[in-house]
Amino acid sequence: MSDTTLYGFDGSTYVRTVRCVLTRKGVAYDQVPVNVLTGEPREPEHLARHPFGKVPVLDIDGMRLRETDAIVRYLDARNPEPAMFPADARARAKADENVALINSYGYGAIIGFVAYHLFPDLVGGKDDEARKANLGSARTLAKLVIENKGDAPFIGGGDAPGYADYLLGPLMAYATMTEDGPALLSVDGMQSWWDRLSADETFAATAPDLG
Template sequence: MRKPRLFGADYSVYVRTARLVLLEKGVDHELVPVDVFATGGPPMSYLERHPFGRIPAFEDGDFKLYETGAITRYVDEAFNGPALQPPTARIRARMNQMIGIADSYVYPTLVWGIYVEQVSKPASGRDTDAARLDAALERAPTCLKALADLSQNSAWLCGDGISLADLHLAPMIDYFMKSPVANDLLGKHSGLMSWWERVSVRPSMLKTIPTS
């Protein structure tokens, strides 16, 4: 039976996004462990799947793919299950815009700049890079305001139905929400806060809580 394989670790926001999409589509799949942060990096053989050594990578039969945005769109289009991309060009463009914002601004700012510097590094005995944290704290309001403005208080980020935008952003916001500044910053946008309360209890989110 067709059973795609996803390569990566459950701590990764991008692996989680791909898993969320597979789960929301109801696609039976296997998660093959690859730890990119292991001492010495991922196994050399993994570079054949992903020459940049990042996670996730994906395989559906003889079709191999890397880059989360490509994986999630492929899974949405190649498998049965609820459509996760809006049917109209403009709303789909909005969704792709939000995914671009997630990759270019939200991930480096809210995950690496704030969560990693303020929560993850101190928890593992490493020093916070104060300059990096300050820069992220300065940029965070712009990230959140952009998402709030574009989502316009709708139930999901692109309207009435859950889409790839929600599934790309939810794992990033989940790490961000563990930082002490998050509630105040997100609380300035009631629509986004309601979205977070809705998406964070989705069965797919609860099934993919990082264990490491």
């Protein structure tokens, strides 16, 4: 049994992000499933961990961390290799911007059109205008992160996947399950980035079992 415990179920994109980073850095951990789809984060046991009823939560080194950004940045400081950010200041700034863009604009947009296709009951039915708007925002996000990565193979700014890649990747995995996936992948540079990330052993190993 590990002293590090991750709370959250594998279907959560943010939980998968943390699992990717833990795995890449070789940090052993135990996982306690907290299923968002069945309302478990709103139950008292989990609200004691995260009063806003969110996942992931990570218990590590005698402290509790809530929110993916805080967790990943702590893990990167604690276990510097392999790095989740480039060392160069300019590349780091662009990688940080990609993380902020994905969190602020990408998550809602991609989950918005994914839910239209895969979870309509959770979003109150199918609103095609909202789907189109979300897909448009997702394409704008894709253009920005590809532009920011420049000549680097990955949107995290390096030759190997970084935080930004492990943040967007789980969202893209759901997007590609829908008929809108090709429209997002048609943004210049997105398909080649997705192919590289899909071939990453860590990303592949953390794919959720949705069966």
